[in-house]
Amino acid sequence: TRRDFVTALKVELPAALQAMQKGHVAPVDMAQAAIGPGMAIYTRYQQVLEANGEELPVRTALSLINQALDAYFEDQDGELDPESRWAVAWFEQYGFEAAPYGAADVMARAKNTSVDALVRAGVVHSQAGEVRLGDGAAPADGADEDWARVPAWRSVHQLARVVKDKGGAGALAPLLPKLGARADSVRELAYRLFALSDRKGWADRAYEYNTLVATWPMALAQTPSPQQTRLALESDGGDDDGGQ
Numbered sequence: 001t002r003r004d005f006v007t008a009l010k011v012e013l014p015a016a017l018q019a020m021q022k023g024h025v026a027p028v029d030m031a032q033a034a035i036g037p038g039m040a041i042y043t044r045y046q047q048v049l050e051a052n053g054e055e056l057p058v059r060t061a062l063s064l065i066n067q068a069l070d071a072y073f074e075d076q077d078g079e080l081d082p083e084s085r086w087a088v089a090w091f092e093q094y095g096f097e098a099a100p101y102g103a104a105d106v107m108a109r110a111k112n113t114s115v116d117a118l119v120r121a122g123v124v125h126s127q128a129g130e131v132r133l134g135d136g137a138a139p140a141d142g143a144d145e146d147w148a149r150v151p152a153w154r155s156v157h158q159l160a161r162v163v164k165d166k167g168g169a170g171a172l173a174p175l176l177p178k179l180g181a182r183a184d185s186v187r188e189l190a191y192r193l194f195a196l197s198d199r200k201g202w203a204d205r206a207y208e209y210n211t212l213v214a215t216w217p218m219a220l221a222q223t224p225s226p227q228q229t230r231l232a233l234e235s236d237g238g239d240d241d242g243g244q
Helices: 002-022 027-042 058-079 082-094 101-110 115-120 152-166 176-200 203-221 226-243
Strands: 124-127 130-133
Touching: 002 027, 002 058, 002 176, 027 058, 027 176, 027 203, 058 082, 058 176, 082 101, 082 115, 082 130, 082 152, 082 176, 101 115, 101 124, 101 130, 115 124, 152 176, 152 203, 176 203
Parallel strands: none
Antiparallel strands: 124 130
């Protein structure tokens, strides 16, 4: 039945999508790539039937696969910090346009944060009763950046800006280790923001998020491993000792 098919998609498709993300499939290619494992579930059955007994068309199956893809990205929001969860929800509704403070406050409470906390984190600008998303600028107090602690929302936009303005993988490579344990959630957020931008028709934004993810593996290839960094430090120390 249609319900069986949807259930199978929810259970089986996430593992395939996660493997694609780990394999650095670009966000722009994810919808196309999801068709393979999704249709493998559909064709597993002799027939998939609608509630009225008619056969479920391939076109409908593809639509359900796309819905499962959207749900997969939405589920990843739960792994984000509260400020970034708020930012994704706000971005989906308002983009980077200003909106009433009251709406921001209600949404912030639902995400277990506050507008004041969002302002301090550099996620939003609040002025004259309106709130507008920031795109990764440094906090107003000029505090030193701590890449492993700042909201994933800011990290995504700062990294995308580096790729755009400073030359791609070479500029990105030294920054990725600074993300620490948050690296995966930051990259997954870029996938999510691409999907939202693409759905909304925000081509320029979608392009920036896609470019960040596409550049990521090239940057990783240029990033020294912890062991290489340790050996380099030991080598430098050895040279100094030898000089003495």
